[in-house]
Amino acid sequence: xxxxxxxxxxxxxxxxxxxxxxxxxxxxxxxxxxxxxxxxxxxxxxxxxxxxxxxxxxxxxxxxxxxxxxxxxxxxxxxxxxxxxxxxxxxxxxxxxxxxxxxxxxxxxxxxxxxxxxxxxxxxxxxxxxxxxxxxxxxxxxxxxxxxxxxxxxxxxxxxxxxxxxxxxxxxxxxxxxxxxxxxxxxxxxxxxxxxxxxxxxxxxxxxxxxxxxxxxxxxxxxxxxxxxxxxxxxxxxxxxxxxxxxxxxxxxxxxxxxxxxxxxxxxxxxxxxxxxxxxxxxxxxxxxxxxxxxxxxxxxxxxxxxxxxxxxxxxxxxxxxxxxxxxxxxxxxxxxxxxxxxxxxxxxxxxxxxxxxxxxxxxxxxxxxxxxxxxxxxx
Amino acid sequence: xxxxxxxxxxxxxxxxxxxxxxxxxxxxxxxxxxxxxxxxxxxxxxxxxxxxxxxxxxxxxxxxxxxxxxxxxxxxxxxxxxxxxxxxxxxxxxxxxxxxxxxxxxxxxxxxxxxxxxxxxxxxxxxxxxxxxxxxxxxxxxxxxxxxxxxxxxxxxxxxxxxxxxxxxxxxxxxxxxxxxxxxxxxxxxxxxxxxxxxxxxxxxxxxxxxxxxxxxxxxxxxxxxxxxxxxxxxxxxxxxxxxxxxxxxxxxxxxxxxxxxxxxxxxxxxxxxxxxxxxxxxxxxxxxxxxxxxxxxxxxxxxxxxxxxxxxxxxxxxxxxxxxxxxxxxxxxxxxxxxxxxxxxxxxxxxxxxxxxxxxxxxxxxxxxxxxxxxxxxx
Numbered sequence: 001x002x003x004x005x006x007x008x009x010x011x012x013x014x015x016x017x018x019x020x021x022x023x024x025x026x027x028x029x030x031x032x033x034x035x036x037x038x039x040x041x042x043x044x045x046x047x048x049x050x051x052x053x054x055x056x057x058x059x060x061x062x063x064x065x066x067x068x069x070x071x072x073x074x075x076x077x078x079x080x081x082x083x084x085x086x087x088x089x090x091x092x093x094x095x096x097x098x099x100x101x102x103x104x105x106x107x108x109x110x111x112x113x114x115x116x117x118x119x120x121x122x123x124x125x126x127x128x129x130x131x132x133x134x135x136x137x138x139x140x141x142x143x144x145x146x147x148x149x150x151x152x153x154x155x156x157x158x159x160x161x162x163x164x165x166x167x168x169x170x171x172x173x174x175x176x177x178x179x180x181x182x183x184x185x186x187x188x189x190x191x192x193x194x195x196x197x198x199x200x201x202x203x204x205x206x207x208x209x210x211x212x213x214x215x216x217x218x219x220x221x222x223x224x225x226x227x228x229x230x231x232x233x234x235x236x237x238x239x240x241x242x243x244x245x246x247x248x249x250x251x252x253x254x255x256x257x258x259x260x261x262x263x264x265x266x267x268x269x270x271x272x273x274x275x276x277x278x279x280x281x282x283x284x285x286x287x288x289x290x291x292x293x294x295x296x297x298x299x300x301x302x303x304x305x306x307x308x309x310x311x312x313x314x315x316x317x318x319x320x321x322x323x324x325x326x327x328x329x330x331x332x333x334x335x336x337x338x339x340x341x342x343x344x345x346x347x348x349x350x351x352x353x354x355x356x357x358x359x360x361x362x363x364x365x366x367x368x369x370x371x372x373x374x375x376x377x378x379x380x
Numbered sequence: 381x382x383x384x385x386x387x388x389x390x391x392x393x394x395x396x397x398x399x400x401x402x403x404x405x406x407x408x409x410x411x412x413x414x415x416x417x418x419x420x421x422x423x424x425x426x427x428x429x430x431x432x433x434x435x436x437x438x439x440x441x442x443x444x445x446x447x448x449x450x451x452x453x454x455x456x457x458x459x460x461x462x463x464x465x466x467x468x469x470x471x472x473x474x475x476x477x478x479x480x481x482x483x484x485x486x487x488x489x490x491x492x493x494x495x496x497x498x499x500x501x502x503x504x505x506x507x508x509x510x511x512x513x514x515x516x517x518x519x520x521x522x523x524x525x526x527x528x529x530x531x532x533x534x535x536x537x538x539x540x541x542x543x544x545x546x547x548x549x550x551x552x553x554x555x556x557x558x559x560x561x562x563x564x565x566x567x568x569x570x571x572x573x574x575x576x577x578x579x580x581x582x583x584x585x586x587x588x589x590x591x592x593x594x595x596x597x598x599x600x601x602x603x604x605x606x607x608x609x610x611x612x613x614x615x616x617x618x619x620x621x622x623x624x625x626x627x628x629x630x631x632x633x634x635x636x637x638x639x640x641x642x643x644x645x646x647x648x649x650x651x652x653x654x655x656x657x658x659x660x661x662x663x664x665x666x667x668x669x670x671x672x673x674x675x676x677x678x679x680x681x682x683x684x685x686x687x688x689x690x691x692x693x694x695x696x697x698x699x700x701x702x703x704x705x706x707x708x709x710x711x712x713x714x715x716x717x718x719x720x721x722x723x724x725x726x727x728x729x730x731x732x733x734x735x736x737x738x739x740x741x742x743x744x745x746x747x748x749x750x751x752x753x754x755x756x757x758x759x760x
Contacts, residue, residue, distance in 0.1 A: 003758065006460075021481070021760045023759050055703065098662055100661050124663075149664065153665050154662070155661065155662040156664070157664055158664070162664075186701055279480070280480075282534070284529065284537055290534050290535055292458075293759070295679060295728075295730075296734045297759050299675060300679070300681040319681065321566055323435065323759070338504050338507060339481055348675075351702055355734065355759075356757065377383060377736065380401045
């Protein structure tokens with residue numbers, strides 16, 4: 001029985017949510033729908049387009065809801081994710097990391113033929129030449145954003161002469177269509193000081209605006225300026241530089257993003273809609289219970305999960321190895337027993353989603369649907 | 381195109397290994413075969429049985445090779461893993477974590493009917509009663525090991541009267557077959573001091589031996605005493621308590637296990653056979669390159685990967701977010717360029733394997749086969 005089938009018999013059954021076989025990835029649909037609507041409204045209000053990042057959810061059902069709410073299309077981080085979501089019916093995709101190998105570029109061209117709109121990024125003159133040759137061989141046109149490094153050094157060219165030269169190369173009459181620039185400041189999204197986050201973002205955007213102005217002066221005006229994330233969603237529009245936001249995590253939120261806004265007078269602009277549900281499988285010691293969710297059920301790069309429901313007040317979750325979690329709690333009022341169900345806020349949503357084959361979509365205590373995570377594991 | 385298909389055209393092509401679309405999980409078959417043979421020989425020499433833990437590899441092809449080399453059967457940590465490997469033809473499985481819910485127990489009974497041999501563990505009188513009822517309803521017999529806690533508090537009963545009482549309950553004439561005890565000291569496997577590892581393991585085994593003697597005296601002699609891991613594989617047999625070893629990681633090894641033996645005068649008893657292959661996708665800064673393998677390509681619970689091949693001497697790998705890795709290196713002799721291929725030793729093998737759909741099995745520079753990881757993601 002595949003993972004998607006384990007809980008299918010519970011769909012539509014009252015109380016089904018509590019009976020899920022676990023560990024299970026759960027979406028509270030009411031909350032997720034509010035998050036999607038809120039970001040769409042934010043973008044409309046600020047007259048900026050939205051191209052949400054699907055590296056977070058990797059799921060066509062969610063991508064479709066984002067596009068129905070007004071998104072231009074979606075982003076993926078990887079070619080494999082784009083292929084999986086294209087096969088599931090998503091027709092406009094920006095791949096936000098460079099595709100550089102011959103074998104990857106061949107797949108890119110096949111995808112370009114399949115989609116209504118494919119946009120890729122490039123930060124290398126050599127790769128741009130290869131993309132152009134490959135598109136020429138197939139007699140097609142490939143839309144390219146030149147990737148600009150906002151200072152984190154991950155991908156992109158510094159916003160200087162090298163960037164201008166690559167824009168010129170891409171914009172030359174050839175089989176590449178110069179569509180604009182990408183500039184994603186991933187390093188700023190989780191800064192917990194609101195002032196630092198604001199100042200750093202506006203400074204990165206100001207540098208980008210100077211590059212844009214230099215390109216405008218050369219007749220190379222970028223139509224698209226794509227970037228931004230959940231952490232700077234309400235800062236980037238003020239800079240009036242980006243034409244579109246790539247935010248992804250806002251659909252789900254997680255412990256890490258909640259903590260960005262966890263300070264006096266602030267609260268997260270989006271609500272937590274994603275949870276891992278886990279079950280107590282052993283409880284032989286006072287104040288300690290063992291659950292069925294460890295390193296294979298949560299990504300661990302951002303610390304431990306937070307228990308949202310099911311445990312006594314003040315209980316804390318720790319990783320108890322590959323397959324188990326531990327819950328330490330004060331047992332003076334209530335004990336945890338074998339079979340008890342816990343609901344956890346995940347430390348970091350994107351890599352946790354990547355561990356699961358499907359979402360269990362709930363409203364209240366009802367399991368409403370099970371959605372496949374088509375792009376799970378499609379890192380190549 | 382599914383992940384298993386991406387590189388299938390390279391099977392049997394000279395140099396195919398270097399052209400894999402990445403990130404890709406790679407097994408060096410020569411090395412893995414030596415590891416499997418070495419552990420099988422070790423078990424024979426010490427007259428102890430082997431029931432290797434498949435939570436590490438989650439793959440029927442590897443399980444079959446372990447059984448051909450003499451293993452009694454395999455272990456899985458979860459019911460879902462057992463189902464996946466049973467469907468792929470593995471016929472003797474010990475599930476090493478308690479299965480406690482009614483829905484889980486129903487699946488357990490179906491699996492019991494399917495397999496030549498299924499063994500489960502139990503550490504709760506209430507769950508034992510439920511297992512018995514469920515087996516009785518189906519007119520079947522279920523083999524049970526009583527799980528003993530070696531002091532880490534994860535699962536199992538302390539080796540005292542409570543454990544004896546549960547053995548008596550399971551051994552009563554009923555629909556459970558009392559098959560023995562499990563005692564796995566997961567907390568000792570990675571102790572880096574050889575003396576401490578030895579003393580702690582022998583001490584845990586000595587406590588287990590006392591429980592065994594107490595059970596023998598009551599006519600409840602455990603036929604099976606199952607436990608041990610890669611870290612204590614050469615200590616446990618000396619204690620003459622366990623009847624079988626559950627080691628798993630020895631097939632692959634990883635940075636964490638290599639470090640257990642990384643001291644003067646010692647070397648790891650098994651060789652590293654598992655790697656993640658990754659490709660440089662951006663290289664615009666001096667001494668810094670960006671690869672295509674980040675948090676979604678390596679489990680991060682045990683730190684960063686170690687680069688085994690492809691980078692200048694002394695280069696170090698760091699996580700550069702969900703989808704990318706960073707390589708810092710001294711560029712005075714050689715520069716890394718877009719398209720360069722790196723081979724990395726993974727920090728922790730089990731949860732890293734759980735991120736991939738398939739193994740790319742190589743000998744030298746030849747891709748020999750692609751094996752599905754059937755139990756990947758089957759945590760429920």
